[in-house]
Amino acid sequence: MQKQFFQNASHELKTPLMSIAGYAEGIRDGVFEGEGARMGLDIIVNESGRMTKLVTEMTLLAKLDSEADVVQPIVVRIGELLTGAAERINPLLAQRGLSLDIVCADHAEDELAIMANKDKLLQALLNVLSNAARHAARRIVIEAGMVDGRVVIRVLDDGKGFPDALLPHLFHRFVKGKDGENGLGLAISRAIVERCGGLIRADNQASGGAVISLSFPQSAA
Numbered sequence: 001m002q003k004q005f006f007q008n009a010s011h012e013l014k015t016p017l018m019s020i021a022g023y024a025e026g027i028r029d030g031v032f033e034g035e036g037a038r039m040g041l042d043i044i045v046n047e048s049g050r051m052t053k054l055v056t057e058m059t060l061l062a063k064l065d066s067e068a069d070v071v072q073p074i075v076v077r078i079g080e081l082l083t084g085a086a087e088r089i090n091p092l093l094a095q096r097g098l099s100l101d102i103v104c105a106d107h108a109e110d111e112l113a114i115m116a117n118k119d120k121l122l123q124a125l126l127n128v129l130s131n132a133a134r135h136a137a138r139r140i141v142i143e144a145g146m147v148d149g150r151v152v153i154r155v156l157d158d159g160k161g162f163p164d165a166l167l168p169h170l171f172h173r174f175v176k177g178k179d180g181e182n183g184l185g186l187a188i189s190r191a192i193v194e195r196c197g198g199l200i201r202a203d204n205q206a207s208g209g210a211v212i213s214l215s216f217p218q219s220a221a
């Protein structure tokens with residue numbers, strides 16, 4: 001698995017590196033000038049941004065793989081977690097004209113709490129939410145509540161849903177759709193959720209849109 005990971009990773013890094021090197025050389029040698037050079041510089045900036053994100057994601061995954069104590073669990077209140085996630089994803093939603101509703105089932109405030117690493121769990125949720133923001137048509141809903149004694153968070157969007165062929169492999173590293181980026185976001189989310197003692201799964205709703213469900217053992221707050 002480690003070998004496969006490095007093979008995929010170096011392949012994914014080579015593509016942006018090749019276009020960065022290509023445009024940089026082209027500009028240096030005067031092959032691209034004026035508008036062409038400007039376009040080349042834009043590509044260099046975009047591709048380096050993409051590489052930075054890729055390296056950040058790979059580093060996080062490697063840490064999750066190796067460090068035993070990477071998750072130092074504390075009591076996390078789901079209400080606070082969701083509000084924090086919504087605040088961070090808001091600019092992206094505004095940019096895309098999307099609405100976000102948080103629906104917390106009417107439980108005692110203390111009931112919806114779990115043991116987890118809060119920052120990591122926020123990251124896991126933001127990965128799911130940024131996917132939803134990319135694929136939603138108009139609306140994202142986050143539902144939280146108790147199901148069979150477990151704390152469940154569901155993120156639903158009204159987009160086209162996961163391609164059927166991708167569904168069984170979504171949480172594997174470097175698995176992405178035609179419209180995808182690095183294919184690491186959901187692999188990271190799964191690693192974090194499982195490290196926190198939870199489960200994550202992906203489905204399509206009857207109405208078509210995607211739904212990601214996270215479930216955790218309940219913790220007394």
Ligand SMILES: Nc1ncnc2c1ncn2[C@@H]1O[C@H](COP(=O)(O)OP(=O)(O)OP(=O)(O)O)[C@@H](O)[C@H]1O
Binds near residue numbers: 183
């Ligand atoms: N809400 C969604 N609706 C439809 N398809 C989705 C949704 N979320 C993810 N996908 C599909 O699942 C693939 C894997 O998602 P994942 O988050 O792991 O990778 P990514 O978004 O492509 O890249 P990264 O998150 O690393 O930037 C995506 O490429 C996309 O095709």
Ligand SMILES: [Mg+2]
Binds near residue numbers: 127131181186
């Ligand atoms: Mg993603």
